[in-house]
Amino acid sequence: MNKRMKLAVFISGGGTNLQAIIDAVNSGKLDAKIVLVLSNISDAFGLERARREGIPTAIISRADFDSRDRFIEKFLGTLSLHGANFIALAGYLRMIPPEVIEEFHGRIVNIHPGPLPEFGGKGMFGIHVHEAVLAAERKTTCVTVHHVTKGYDEGSTIATREAPVLPNDTPQSLQARVLEIEHELYPEVLERLATSLNNSTEDA
Numbered sequence: 001m002n003k004r005m006k007l008a009v010f011i012s013g014g015g016t017n018l019q020a021i022i023d024a025v026n027s028g029k030l031d032a033k034i035v036l037v038l039s040n041i042s043d044a045f046g047l048e049r050a051r052r053e054g055i056p057t058a059i060i061s062r063a064d065f066d067s068r069d070r071f072i073e074k075f076l077g078t079l080s081l082h083g084a085n086f087i088a089l090a091g092y093l094r095m096i097p098p099e100v101i102e103e104f105h106g107r108i109v110n111i112h113p114g115p116l117p118e119f120g121g122k123g124m125f126g127i128h129v130h131e132a133v134l135a136a137e138r139k140t141t142c143v144t145v146h147h148v149t150k151g152y153d154e155g156s157t158i159a160t161r162e163a164p165v166l167p168n169d170t171p172q173s174l175q176a177r178v179l180e181i182e183h184e185l186y187p188e189v190l191e192r193l194a195t196s197l198n199n200s201t202e203d204a
């Protein structure tokens, strides 16, 4: 049975990690197909990155549904319609509905731009992570790829990669250094996960 990774990438913003994943697929470094890019924000620039590659996109926001049931139905229905069997969060700033986590159990991952659990949790995203790392006077920080469970940033860690914190760093300079590492690490980890999906014995 073909267990090739059919990836849905969830975004809320610029999508530079999405771009790194697209580039890795296009260059053959990541053996996966991106079947969907899903955003909760209609003008997220990452959607444009997907469109210019011909990747299907969907905008699904809770605010557009009059009931939670319809929202969940649309969410799961869209993933199923596009044949997704794996989800990579890449700057997606919404809680994943528990129904989706159950359906994709063990097959949802996230990238976080700092050490977990110390620099994670609600409100700890984007530049706030780097501000907190600097405020704590850490000498190093890291990128963390982890499984997604029902709590924010609580799933087990799959991989980390360290980055130095330099004496004159601002949150922005640190963010730029960490982002470069994210772009290397995320496609590499996804490739490992794609290989184990391919080799898995459970029915796809």
Ligand code: GRF
Pocket: 011, 013, 014, 015, 016, 017, 018, 090, 091, 092, 111, 112, 113, 126, 179, 182
């Ligand atoms: C990245 O720093 C990622 O670690 C975090 O959100 C940011 C998304 O950036 N989860 P981008 O949209 O991929 O450029």
